[in-house]
Amino acid sequence: MSEVLENLRRSALILVIIGLAWNLVEAAIAFWATLQSSSVALLAFGLDSIVELVAGGILVWRLRANKDDHNEESAEKRAQKLLGLTFLLLAVYIALHSSANLLGWLPQPDPSPLGIAIIVASAVVMTALYIAKMRIAVRMQSWSLRAEAMETLFCDIQDLAILIGLALNVLLAWWWADPVASWILIPFLINEGIENFSGSDHHEDDDESLIRRVCFEINCLYGIIRCRAACCEA
Numbered sequence: 001m002s003e004v005l006e007n008l009r010r011s012a013l014i015l016v017i018i019g020l021a022w023n024l025v026e027a028a029i030a031f032w033a034t035l036q037s038s039s040v041a042l043l044a045f046g047l048d049s050i051v052e053l054v055a056g057g058i059l060v061w062r063l064r065a066n067k068d069d070h071n072e073e074s075a076e077k078r079a080q081k082l083l084g085l086t087f088l089l090l091a092v093y094i095a096l097h098s099s100a101n102l103l104g105w106l107p108q109p110d111p112s113p114l115g116i117a118i119i120v121a122s123a124v125v126m127t128a129l130y131i132a133k134m135r136i137a138v139r140m141q142s143w144s145l146r147a148e149a150m151e152t153l154f155c156d157i158q159d160l161a162i163l164i165g166l167a168l169n170v171l172l173a174w175w176w177a178d179p180v181a182s183w184i185l186i187p188f189l190i191n192e193g194i195e196n197f198s199g200s201d202h203h204e205d206d207d208e209s210l211i212r213r214v215c216f217e218i219n220c221l222y223g224i225i226r227c228r229a230a231c232c233e234a
Helices: 003-037 040-063 069-102 113-140 143-172 177-198 209-218
Strands: none
Touching: 003 040, 003 113, 003 143, 040 069, 040 113, 040 143, 069 143, 069 177, 113 143, 143 177
16 A cells, blocks of 8 residues: 555545544433433434544544455455445434424424534534545545545535534524425435445446546535536536
């Protein structure tokens, strides 16, 4: 393994460990706040952090796996499958929680200062980690690191959906905004889960495929905007 690749692996491992540490703090604060306030929203936030911890743990194992070529490829495939399962688990969790909110089985979101502070801090940290992980994933040609970074992004978007939901609930009494926004994420989560579990759309022999895919996701916002980046011209 080249020195450059080893340095990238080390950097990726540091980022994942930072994410794990942050998720541990998130979960601990969320569960403590839940005990103090009986907030279902904070409980859900803590459970979401647990799913992220599982995904991060899988990637730590992947990055620390035996580094010879055969084991490298085998570890990458196993990590992709396991990360695919965490995407599906997150989709099920969001579907159940959002449905319970829409059906009125759970209390309406509580715009508590502590809850808002945790979610804002999480959004900032997760965005920074997502960008850094994606950059390294492209340089390492690691689909598993990209998958874990995408899970970070989805959790970040969910945090923003919660914030928007809290704001709309306070300003317009639109209590349903948060669960509806969360439902929009589910098809993307399922697609990511199936792709990673099956290994579809991952062309291991095409060194440019991951670059084009990440470019499409970041620069083109999944085709929402016209991409002017050279990497998407293919």
